[in-house]
Amino acid sequence: MIVILIGAPGSGKGTQSSVFCARFAFTHLSTGDIFRAEMAAKSALGLKAAEYVNHGKLVPDDVVTEMVAGKLVDPQSGRYLLDGFPRNLAQAQALSGLLAKRGSGVDMVLFLDLTAAEAMKRLTSRRICGGCAEVFNVLSRPPKAEGKCDKCGKDLVQREDDSEATARKRLMVYEDLTRPLVAYYKAEGVLHELDGGCSPEAVSGALAEIVAPQLGAR
Numbered sequence: 001m002i003v004i005l006i007g008a009p010g011s012g013k014g015t016q017s018s019v020f021c022a023r024f025a026f027t028h029l030s031t032g033d034i035f036r037a038e039m040a041a042k043s044a045l046g047l048k049a050a051e052y053v054n055h056g057k058l059v060p061d062d063v064v065t066e067m068v069a070g071k072l073v074d075p076q077s078g079r080y081l082l083d084g085f086p087r088n089l090a091q092a093q094a095l096s097g098l099l100a101k102r103g104s105g106v107d108m109v110l111f112l113d114l115t116a117a118e119a120m121k122r123l124t125s126r127r128i129c130g131g132c133a134e135v136f137n138v139l140s141r142p143p144k145a146e147g148k149c150d151k152c153g154k155d156l157v158q159r160e161d162d163s164e165a166t167a168r169k170r171l172m173v174y175e176d177l178t179r180p181l182v183a184y185y186k187a188e189g190v191l192h193e194l195d196g197g198c199s200p201e202a203v204s205g206a207l208a209e210i211v212a213p214q215l216g217a218r
Contacts, residue, residue, distance in 0.1 A: 003109070114196035123162060124158070
């Protein structure tokens with residue numbers, strides 16, 4: 001079974017991927033993890049990807065697809081959760097064509113829907129201790145004393161990656177590139193929408209209700 005998890009930055013894909021794979025014994029395939037492993041191993045594809053990454057360029061869709069496809073060693077009987085891929089329509093279409101050649105296809109796409117306002121709130125709520133690097137979240141894990149680390153008492157800071165300007169850019173990229181996948185997979189008849197604004201536990205439960213019956217039918 002091949003399952004794809006998509007959603008805006010801040011929708012909880014990382015948290016849900018870990019819970020999902022542990023619960024249902026899926027292999028978690030993250031493009032970031034694959035890139036790092038291939039580049040560290042200096043494989044042919046890894047070296048090709050490194051040429052782009054080291055120059056601050058996006059890795060071409062065909063290279064990304066080939067790297068991910070190489071990890072789908074048993075698409076007909078294995079269980080794979082794709083996280084961060086496909087990122088755009090070109091990658092989705094390439095993946096579909098590749099799987100069709102292997103007599104397989106995408107079984108299910110789980111879409112964690114989240115409003116732009118909630119995504120912004122989540123993306124800008126993280127704070128890091130300038131002393132011991134402990135991570136806090138003003139929404140889900142606030143410090144006992146505002147702006148101070150519980151462990152060492154040093155000031156908490158907001159990283160540039162978590163600033164409002166950066167968050168807006170990330171959401172714009174998502175809307176332009178990844179959001180169109182929702183319509184694409186809905187037309188394919190494999191899309192399942194969930195409310196990503198619920199608690200992590202509620203989202204995990206909703207995901208299980210969708211996936212468990214499908215696994216039982218196999």
